[in-house]
Amino acid sequence: MIPRSHEFDIRAYLKQKRAQVDKALDECLPPEDTYPQSLYRAMRYSVFSGGKRFRPVLCIASFEICGGRGEIILPVACAIEMIHTYSLIHDDLPCMDDDDLRRGKPTSHKVFGEAIAVLAGDALLGLAIETIARRLPPVAGFEITNKVLVDLLAAIGTDGMVAGQVVDIESEGKAADAKTVEYIHTRKTGCLIASSVRIGAIVADASEEVVERLSRYGQRIGLAFQIVDDILDVEGSFGKLKGGVGRDAQRQKTTYPGVFGLEKSKETARSLVNEAKEFLEDLGSKALPLKLLADMVIERTS
Numbered sequence: 001m002i003p004r005s006h007e008f009d010i011r012a013y014l015k016q017k018r019a020q021v022d023k024a025l026d027e028c029l030p031p032e033d034t035y036p037q038s039l040y041r042a043m044r045y046s047v048f049s050g051g052k053r054f055r056p057v058l059c060i061a062s063f064e065i066c067g068g069r070g071e072i073i074l075p076v077a078c079a080i081e082m083i084h085t086y087s088l089i090h091d092d093l094p095c096m097d098d099d100d101l102r103r104g105k106p107t108s109h110k111v112f113g114e115a116i117a118v119l120a121g122d123a124l125l126g127l128a129i130e131t132i133a134r135r136l137p138p139v140a141g142f143e144i145t146n147k148v149l150v151d152l153l154a155a156i157g158t159d160g161m162v163a164g165q166v167v168d169i170e171s172e173g174k175a176a177d178a179k180t181v182e183y184i185h186t187r188k189t190g191c192l193i194a195s196s197v198r199i200g201a202i203v204a205d206a207s208e209e210v211v212e213r214l215s216r217y218g219q220r221i222g223l224a225f226q227i228v229d230d231i232l233d234v235e236g237s238f239g240k241l242k243g244g245v246g247r248d249a250q251r252q253k254t255t256y257p258g259v260f261g262l263e264k265s266k267e268t269a270r271s272l273v274n275e276a277k278e279f280l281e282d283l284g285s286k287a288l289p290l291k292l293l294a295d296m297v298i299e300r301t302s
Contacts, residue, residue, distance in 0.1 A: 010292040017060050018053045024074040025081060028131055042112040042120035043127075046085050050103045054225075054293075055196040056081045061289040062200030062214055073203055075135035076148060079128035080196050083156060086128070087165075087192075089121035096169065129153075140203055147202050155195035164188025171254040181259050182223070189229070190222030197290075213279045214290075220276035221294050227269045228298055230255040234262060269298050 025047055034040045056077035063073040092099040092107040093114060099107050109117035129149065136145040154160060164187030171180055197218030201211045234257055256265040276294045280287040 008288055008292065010289065010296065013289055013292075014052070014057060017057045020060075020071075020074065021053045021056045021077050021081060022048070024071075024078050028075070028078045028082075028127070038112060038116050039120060039123060042108055042116050043124055045111060046089050046102075046108050046120065047082065047124070049105050051081065051085070053081060055084055055193060058193065058218070058290070058293060059196045059200040061293060062197045063204045064200075065283060065286045065290065066201045066204035066206040066210060066214075068200070068204030072136070072139040073200060075131050076199055076203055079131045079152070080192070080199070082124040082128035082131070083152070084192060086121040086124040087156070087161060089117050089124070091165070093117060096165070136203070140205075144202060144205065148199050151195050151198055151202065155191040160187050160191040160195075161189075164191070168254065173252040174254070176254040176259045178259055181254050181256055184254055185223055185226040185256070186219070189226035190219060193222035193225060194218030210283070213282065217276045217279040217290065217294070220272040220279075221297050224269045224272035224276070224294075224297050227256045227265055227272070228300065230257050231262065231265055231269070232300075232302065266298075273298055 029044055029047060030040050032041045032044055059077045059080055060073055088102060089108045091097055092102055093109055100110055101107060107117075108120060112120065132145065132149060132152070136148065140148075156162060164184050167180065168184045168188055171184065194215055195218070197214045198211055201214045206214075233255070256268065260268065273294045277291045280290055
């Protein structure tokens, strides 16, 4: 029996799934004493620095509401988190955003140096793809594995996360417009989130119609997620003003509040979350975890 929304503890659900993902990640990543130790220490440092595991949890939730059972989704969920972590390591580098802190801790290049940080990110990307290629075919078959890899690699490639990062960098200090900020956000952040949701459904062998519905859900919460990030750079929460000017403004980043203003940005984020949940209606009460995860996008403070 699927619980009703007032009976379902989404935070307990997140805690449980995060623990599953963390355990699986610990098994996927080589121990710190593996040679060369500096590489594996750097990889594990960033992976286990306190992330919420939002993307792998979306993947697991999508898998389960599409009828998937067991732990066959965990290697895919781990791969998604490794890819997300690689992108953060590179995003923090002096040649990109030049950040000293990530999740309240010194960034990888501050601890291990720029060269090792770059290589740790590269290694996480490679290990992510290897993890799927090695572990998924025996339990899901080569056809589904191929679909997963194509979807994921497209999401992070030349019309996905990397493209969004390029345009983000090239837009710094320039007059911002709606088309550019949407391009950056849908690719830099939105593509991997949408892929995380789709991939869960693909591994569960869901119908094309269901995959498409979940894809649209993922696209909308992915964009909403980055808009809220922009808002949190200006405000300490979705509604409380921080003291001082945020890092995005200092770097003259192209952001939703910068283009549309704070109130319009909040309105857009809420609207996107509501639209996302509408795509889940035909999936019934089993889609409740994804609905509540969508709500959490605009409830978060970090």
